[in-house]
Amino acid sequence: MQLKHPAVAGTLESSDVQVTIHPNNGMGLDIRIESIVKAQFGDAILETVREVLAAFGVTDASVQINDKGALDWVIRARMQAAICRGVERSFDWEGEGV
Amino acid sequence: MEQRVSLKRTSLYVSGSSPANIIEAVFYNQDCIVYDLEDSVPTSEKDAARLIVYNALRHQRPAEKYVIIRVNGIYSEFIDEDLEAAVRARPDALRIPKVESAKEVQSISAKMAAIERQAGIEVGSIELWCNIESYLGILNALEIATADSRVVALALGAEDYTASMKAQRTKKGLEMFYARNALLMACRAAGVDAIDMVFSDINDLEGLREDVALARNLGFDGKTAIHPRQIDIINSYFTPSKKEIDYALRVLAAVEEGKRLNKGAVALDGSMIDKPVELRALTTIAQARAAGIKIGGENHAG
Numbered sequence: 001m002q003l004k005h006p007a008v009a010g011t012l013e014s015s016d017v018q019v020t021i022h023p024n025n026g027m028g029l030d031i032r033i034e035s036i037v038k039a040q041f042g043d044a045i046l047e048t049v050r051e052v053l054a055a056f057g058v059t060d061a062s063v064q065i066n067d068k069g070a071l072d073w074v075i076r077a078r079m080q081a082a083i084c085r086g087v088e089r090s091f092d093w094e095g096e097g098v
Numbered sequence: 099m100e101q102r103v104s105l106k107r108t109s110l111y112v113s114g115s116s117p118a119n120i121i122e123a124v125f126y127n128q129d130c131i132v133y134d135l136e137d138s139v140p141t142s143e144k145d146a147a148r149l150i151v152y153n154a155l156r157h158q159r160p161a162e163k164y165v166i167i168r169v170n171g172i173y174s175e176f177i178d179e180d181l182e183a184a185v186r187a188r189p190d191a192l193r194i195p196k197v198e199s200a201k202e203v204q205s206i207s208a209k210m211a212a213i214e215r216q217a218g219i220e221v222g223s224i225e226l227w228c229n230i231e232s233y234l235g236i237l238n239a240l241e242i243a244t245a246d247s248r249v250v251a252l253a254l255g256a257e258d259y260t261a262s263m264k265a266q267r268t269k270k271g272l273e274m275f276y277a278r279n280a281l282l283m284a285c286r287a288a289g290v291d292a293i294d295m296v297f298s299d300i301n302d303l304e305g306l307r308e309d310v311a312l313a314r315n316l317g318f319d320g321k322t323a324i325h326p327r328q329i330d331i332i333n334s335y336f337t338p339s340k341k342e343i344d345y346a347l348r349v350l351a352a353v354e355e356g357k358r359l360n361k362g363a364v365a366l367d368g369s370m371i372d373k374p375v376e377l378r379a380l381t382t383i384a385q386a387r388a389a390g391i392k393i394g395g396e397n398h399a400g
Contacts, residue, residue, distance in 0.1 A: 010146070013117075015121055016116075016117045016118065071121065072157065073153040074153070076157070077150045077152070077154075078149075078150075080153075081145055081149050085145070090145070090179060093182035093183060
């Protein structure tokens with residue numbers, strides 16, 4: 001799936017995460033993580049981000065994660081919202097996750 | 099569909115826009131959590147709130163809470179996608195704002211059934227709470243309460259109701275007295291729970307006490323809370339009295355005795371005990387246990 005334009009989802013409040021994604025046509029994935037718990041959970045955050053991108057079939061994107069201690073499901077939800085906004089599509093509820 | 103016994107003393111609204119509030123909400127003593135997609139979520143964030151609520155429930159559903167999602171209005175542009183997200187999140191119930199007719203309930207129920215079927219969820223298993231918040235809702239409360247087997251509760255909304263009546267909202271709430279009673283009568287006739295309106299001043303705990311005491315005396319089963327600090331006060335007023343507990347125990351004993359003797363129908367004090375009476379008795383016992391009251395013969399606080 002191709003991102004049409006940059007998109008943002010989430011906030012910088014505690015327990016939330018702000019996801020910013022940009023199209024990165026033909027350049028693959030570039031994921032940057034800033035997190036108050038990066039030392040402990042950086043790898044887990046990266047895995048969730050990659051998983052959601054893969055579920056949507058997004059292969060070219062620059063992703064900036066600004067994490068304020070979000071749980072896994074919050075990261076997942078914010079990633080899904082940012083991608084849906086970036087590709088200008090509603091979430092595919094029938095597929096429940098794609 | 100078999101009705102379940104579930105406590106509905108307190109329902110706390112949490113915004114679908116706030117992960118922090120959603121995470122915190124699990125730690126309070128409210129019986130029901132209402133994840134809100136409506137008033138607390140700005141229009142530009144409806145899409146994100148649906149995903150937050152859906153993921154919260156799919157990945158970290160609170161145990162031992164009755165889980166409700168309040169969707170946007172029946173005629174709003176958001177309702178269809180809200181239903182997709184909310185049904186697939188598999189809550190105990192959906193809460194529908196500003197219901198005014200049986201037809202509206204049936205149309206929502208049919209849409210829910212289609213999604214349940216598609217998602218492999220038992221059709222009819224997700225219940226409905228109808229928010230009654232206009233004069234038309236009050237006038238049609240009985241047809242709404244009996245519109246569909248999913249409906250298990252009507253909840254009163256005072257702000258929109260008073261606006262629809264051109265009434266002034268006051269703290270004492272005399273302008274709500276008729277609506278409270280009318281809603282209760284419909285609930286009793288339909289055998290569903292009656293949930294009282296919110297008390298808006300979160301800093302006036304004395305006012306809250308008076309308001310809950312009235313609601314409880316009128317006959318309500320629970321009350322909506324808008325702030326965690328209201329929860330314990332509301333719960334305390336919906337703790338059954340010794341007399342109520344004793345009666346509930348006698349009802350349940352009579353039902354047991356009837357089953358033992360293979361009797362189809364049982365009576366207590368000359369009145370038939372039907373299913374709603376039995377359910378009410380079970381609810382009374384559940385409320386007593388939730389308040390830490392020991393029930394006859396138990397040697398532990400429930």
